[in-house]
Amino acid sequence: MTFFFFTGIRILGSSDMGILSVQVVLRRVGMKMIAPLLLFCHVISGLPGEYDIATPSWTSTDEQPSLVHTEASSVSLNERETSNLRLPRSLKPLHYSLRLQPFINGNFSILGHVEVEMEVLEPTSNITLHMADIITKNDTAKLLALEEEANREVMIRSQQYDPARQFYVVHLGEFLQKGRTYLLSVEYRAYLSNQLRGFYRSTYTDVDGSKRNLATTHFQPTDARRAFPCFDEPALKATFEVHLARETWMTSLSNMPLAETRPVEGQEGWVWDRFERSVPMSTYLVAFVVSDFVFVKSTEHDRVLFRVWARRQAIDAAHSAREVGPKVMRFFEEFLGTSYPLAKQDMIAVPDFSAGAMENWGLMTYRESILLDDPNTSTLGEKAVMVQTISHELAHNWFGNLVTAAWWNDIWLNEGFATYMAFLGTDFAEPTWKVMETTVIENLQKVFQLDSLQSSHRMSIPVSHSDEIDEIFDMITYTKGAMIIRMMEHYLGKATFQKGLSSYLNSLKYENATQNDLWEHLTVAASEDGTLPEGVIVKDIMDAWTLQAGYPVVHVMRTSDGSSATVTKKRFLIEDINGDYGWWVPLTCTTQSEANFNQTRAVVWMKDSEAQIRLSSLPPKDQWVIFNLQQTGYYRVNYDDHNWGLLIQQLKDDHKAIHPINRAQIIDDAMNLARAGQLSYGIALGVFAYLRNETEYLPWTAAVRNLNFMLKASKEFDALKDFMSDLVLPLYEAFAFDDGDGDSPLEKKNREIVRKWACGLGNKDCMDKALTLFRQWMLNPDNFSTIPPSVLCNGIRKGDEAAWNFTWIQYLKTDVASQKPIFLRALACTTDTLIRSRFLHMVVDEDGDIRQHDVWKVLSAIGGSLTWNYLTLHWNDMFTYKKSYRGEVMKAIISDVAPEQVEQFLSNKTTDMSGNHLAIQQVRETIRNNKAWKESYYEVVARWLKDNGYSS
Numbered sequence: 001m002t003f004f005f006f007t008g009i010r011i012l013g014s015s016d017m018g019i020l021s022v023q024v025v026l027r028r029v030g031m032k033m034i035a036p037l038l039l040f041c042h043v044i045s046g047l048p049g050e051y052d053i054a055t056p057s058w059t060s061t062d063e064q065p066s067l068v069h070t071e072a073s074s075v076s077l078n079e080r081e082t083s084n085l086r087l088p089r090s091l092k093p094l095h096y097s098l099r100l101q102p103f104i105n106g107n108f109s110i111l112g113h114v115e116v117e118m119e120v121l122e123p124t125s126n127i128t129l130h131m132a133d134i135i136t137k138n139d140t141a142k143l144l145a146l147e148e149e150a151n152r153e154v155m156i157r158s159q160q161y162d163p164a165r166q167f168y169v170v171h172l173g174e175f176l177q178k179g180r181t182y183l184l185s186v187e188y189r190a191y192l193s194n195q196l197r198g199f200y201r202s203t204y205t206d207v208d209g210s211k212r213n214l215a216t217t218h219f220q221p222t223d224a225r226r227a228f229p230c231f232d233e234p235a236l237k238a239t240f241e242v243h244l245a246r247e248t249w250m251t252s253l254s255n256m257p258l259a260e261t262r263p264v265e266g267q268e269g270w271v272w273d274r275f276e277r278s279v280p281m282s283t284y285l286v287a288f289v290v291s292d293f294v295f296v297k298s299t300e301h302d303r304v305l306f307r308v309w310a311r312r313q314a315i316d317a318a319h320s321a322r323e324v325g326p327k328v329m330r331f332f333e334e335f336l337g338t339s340y341p342l343a344k345q346d347m348i349a350v351p352d353f354s355a356g357a358m359e360n361w362g363l364m365t366y367r368e369s370i371l372l373d374d375p376n377t378s379t380l381g382e383k384a385v386m387v388q389t390i391s392h393e394l395a396h397n398w399f400g401n402l403v404t405a406a407w408w409n410d411i412w413l414n415e416g417f418a419t420y421m422a423f424l425g426t427d428f429a430e431p432t433w434k435v436m437e438t439t440v441i442e443n444l445q446k447v448f449q450l451d452s453l454q455s456s457h458r459m460s461i462p463v464s465h466s467d468e469i470d471e472i473f474d475m476i477t478y479t480k481g482a483m484i485i486r487m488m489e490h491y492l493g494k495a496t497f498q499k500g501l502s503s504y505l506n507s508l509k510y511e512n513a514t515q516n517d518l519w520e521h522l523t524v525a526a527s528e529d530g531t532l533p534e535g536v537i538v539k540d541i542m543d544a545w546t547l548q549a550g551y552p553v554v555h556v557m558r559t560s561d562g563s564s565a566t567v568t569k570k571r572f573l574i575e576d577i578n579g580d581y582g583w584w585v586p587l588t589c590t591t592q593s594e595a596n597f598n599q600t601r602a603v604v605w606m607k608d609s610e611a612q613i614r615l616s617s618l619p620p621k622d623q624w625v626i627f628n629l630q631q632t633g634y635y636r637v638n639y640d641d642h643n644w645g646l647l648i649q650q651l652k653d654d655h656k657a658i659h660p661i662n663r664a665q666i667i668d669d670a671m672n673l674a675r676a677g678q679l680s681y682g683i684a685l686g687v688f689a690y691l692r693n694e695t696e697y698l699p700w701t702a703a704v705r706n707l708n709f710m711l712k713a714s715k716e717f718d719a720l721k722d723f724m725s726d727l728v729l730p731l732y733e734a735f736a737f738d739d740g741d742g743d744s745p746l747e748k749k750n751r752e753i754v755r756k757w758a759c760g761l762g763n764k765d766c767m768d769k770a771l772t773l774f775r776q777w778m779l780n781p782d783n784f785s786t787i788p789p790s791v792l793c794n795g796i797r798k799g800d801e802a803a804w805n806f807t808w809i810q811y812l813k814t815d816v817a818s819q820k821p822i823f824l825r826a827l828a829c830t831t832d833t834l835i836r837s838r839f840l841h842m843v844v845d846e847d848g849d850i851r852q853h854d855v856w857k858v859l860s861a862i863g864g865s866l867t868w869n870y871l872t873l874h875w876n877d878m879f880t881y882k883k884s885y886r887g888e889v890m891k892a893i894i895s896d897v898a899p900e901q902v903e904q905f906l907s908n909k910t911t912d913m914s915g916n917h918l919a920i921q922q923v924r925e926t927i928r929n930n931k932a933w934k935e936s937y938y939e940v941v942a943r944w945l946k947d948n949g950y951s952s
Contacts, residue, residue, distance in 0.1 A: 399418050
């Protein structure tokens with residue numbers, strides 16, 4: 001049965017006249033939500049009543065609550081000036097005092113009170129704050145002129161809510177004076193929704209089967225306004241004093257240490273927790289949690305109390321995080337020359353959480369499956385995600401928290417740095433994982449795919465509306481940002497890079513920055529150390545990488561004797577379109593006789609204005625050259641056919657003479673150059689011949705990613721499948737199922753690739769062995785760590801309904817959160833249409849057993865026409881708390897859908913594109929590119945395969 005859920009309210013008419021018309025905005029929910037919904041609709045509707053805090057219920061009174069007078073706007077956001085979506089700059093917040101009482105175990109309402117102290121920067125007769133899903137009590141609003149006699153009260157003429165811009169406007173009877181400070185206070189009501197944003201509720205089931213509730217926050221980027229009226233922009237920093245009311249058997253947490261606890265007057269069993277005043281910070285970093293969780297703590301850091309919180313029955317899985325966190329924090333302090341400024345660092349595992357994790361200062365929130373790690377059952381992949389995510393969030397203490405991007409257009413300053421620093425932190429904590437090598441294959445080459453689209457976007461990009469802001473929290477911001485920073489560290493040198501960052505952080509701590517601020521500090525460090533060409537500043541180099549989309553391909557064309565070369569550059573695009581782009585490109589290279597792959601400082605710079613340059617002193621024509629050593633530069637490299645031939649021969653003769661990163665680079669560059677029509681497929685596929693002797697993870701990852709593209713573009717490509725099977729067979733026979741405790745992490749990862757592809761391509765021995773292991777696991781399901789994900793997937797794919805049902809039961813039974821995503825991905829491997837249909841309905845059931853934050857990934861994994869039909873039917877009302885998930889699902893499944901169906905849906909005027917404009921452009925371009933590839937190159941590749949003994 002279908003019901004609806006409150007997502008917003010418009011109160012039309014004039015409260016001065018005593019006439020209110022309430023328009024409630026709803027979405028579908030399950031039956032179990034109806035009771036609290038009816039109660040909350042009573043709360044927000046403004047019907048006569050008074051809330052009894054001690055016993056959460058409503059009793060009739062004669063007094064009408066005074067609500068915000070809302071004027072519905074008839075102007076759409078697209079028609080508004082971009083600047084109108086930003087708050088006026090007449091006021092600057094200095095300090096907030098927040099008092100919140102969430103009725104977690106009642107009707108999910110929140111009683112709130114906010115005081116905000118402001119400095120007047122320019123005379124103004126109104127105060128404008130952000131607010132959403134909040135009802136203010138108008139008669140409680142007061143404004144005091146501080147520093148005047150008896151803190152004079154300023155007359156409030158009226159109050160207004162602008163729903164389109166989420167503005168709460170207080171109109172005053174006088175102008176506020178420049179340079180003076182004022183204090184605005186107001187009481188309000190809000191609601192603990194299940195929308196995974198703002199101040200929301202989460203649930204779990206304890207060991208005796210009882211349902212438990214908790215309240216937690218997620219404010220980034222623009223949802224602090226759903227918890228309290230505020231200046232909800234990153235540049236408007238202030239200090240915060242948080243007061244949380246809780247029942248005595250629960251615990252509350254906030255950014256700062258607990259200062260005191262005292263009883264709530266007239267409410268037995270309730271107390272107020274007051275937390276110390278915070279350091280200056282942006283609203284999106286404010287956090288609070290009320291729960292019955294417990295913690296483990298670390299004493300490794302002598303200045304900082306480090307605690308990891310979780311459900312009582314899951315707390316044993318928190319010990320790994322407790323060990324990793326302080327170790328990585330110390331590393332960052334030393335690397336950046338800046339101490340962590342707070343007295344405590346809490347990390348908490350939240351059952352329902354839309355993001356992977358959030359860097360709230362002093363109280364970091366994580367998805368359970370990421371933070372909690374059971375050492376007895378977790379896989380290497382699970383532990384790697386845990387360590388890298390903790391490192392990412394801890395890095396935000398400096399990049400984002402201490403120094404914050406002034407506006408969301410430069411959010412890469414926060415996220416790109418946190419991503420890159422996470423690689424460094426993970427490498428420090430777990431050096432055997434070789435993260436600084438694997439990141440090239442798993443991150444740089446992956447983001448190259450997105451950034452080779454015309455619909456990619458620049459790193460620093462203008463945004464205004466919250467939907468636009470949410471869209472840019474993507475791979476360009478995180479991964480390209482990190483890879484550009486990696487390139488910068490290599491061309492500046494590590495010591496100069498560290499010196500510049502330390503200066504940047506210490507000079508701007510507790511303030512906001514733009515990318516120009518970073519360029520200035522790095523330029524000073526480079527000037528002192530002499531690490532840049534004379535007269536060149538970092539801004540000259542880096543603006544070209546951050547203010548335009550894409551990246552270049554550098555073409556090295558050697559002369560007939562090989563001793564010199566003409567080097568040209570242009571933007572690399574799968575769909576080649578002429579455009580005026582220029583980059584400062586740091587060129588690094590080595591030769592066959594030298595073979596030094598560790599010299600990653602630029603030997604030559606190609607300026608942004610230079611279309612080509614001439615290089616001399618290269619080796620004779622019988623020796624190869626390789627450019628972009630360890631792929632430290634954010635660009636591809638093409639060569640003349642003769643040099644390609646030398647590289648292919650070297651790989652056949654002795655592939656280990658070339659660094660494994662550059663072997664992976666050669667594969668990835670060659671295949672993508674061929675795909676874009678800039679290199680023959682004869683050369684690109686010729687590179688693959690040596691793979692029969694390759695045993696390392698990096699080149700194999702690059703190889704299977706590129707071959708997989710062709711399989712997706714042409715599903716019935718049997719000759720290509722035979723080619724891939726032939727390539728993988730020697731490695732499969734060598735060690736596919738020879739797991740050993742002494743294996744290195746990269747050996748384990750490579751073995752998993754081999755198993756996945758051998759079984760996926762129909763190797764009978766692989767499928768038989770995988771199915772045997774799967775059945776052995778069914779006999780001993782507690783021994784989960786012995787079954788690799790590829791084996792689990794193959795067991796579902798080749799097993800019967802009993803195998804699927806058994807795995808689903810294990811998903812339900814496990815209390816190890818990190819195992820649940822593995823089970824869900826495996827369950828999606830089924831090829832049985834009826835089971836897939838049943839699973840899809842289980843995934844989207846709002847009363848089901850799959851967490852909201854997992855739904856979009858499971859839909860992506862199921863794929864096919866079933867998922868497409870559901871996605872298109874429910875597009876407008878799916879993932880309302882994070883609309884960009886819709887586009888992520890679509891991008892994941894478009895290869896399963898006819899292009900005409902996709903275009904028909906996207907062209908439908910009733911399809912809500914908000915929050916997905918970038919994703920939709922990328923979907924359309926990807927479809928166009930895949931079609932063009934099939935038309936232009938399928939026969940070319942098929943002919944090459946036939947000539948080499950592989951025929952369909």
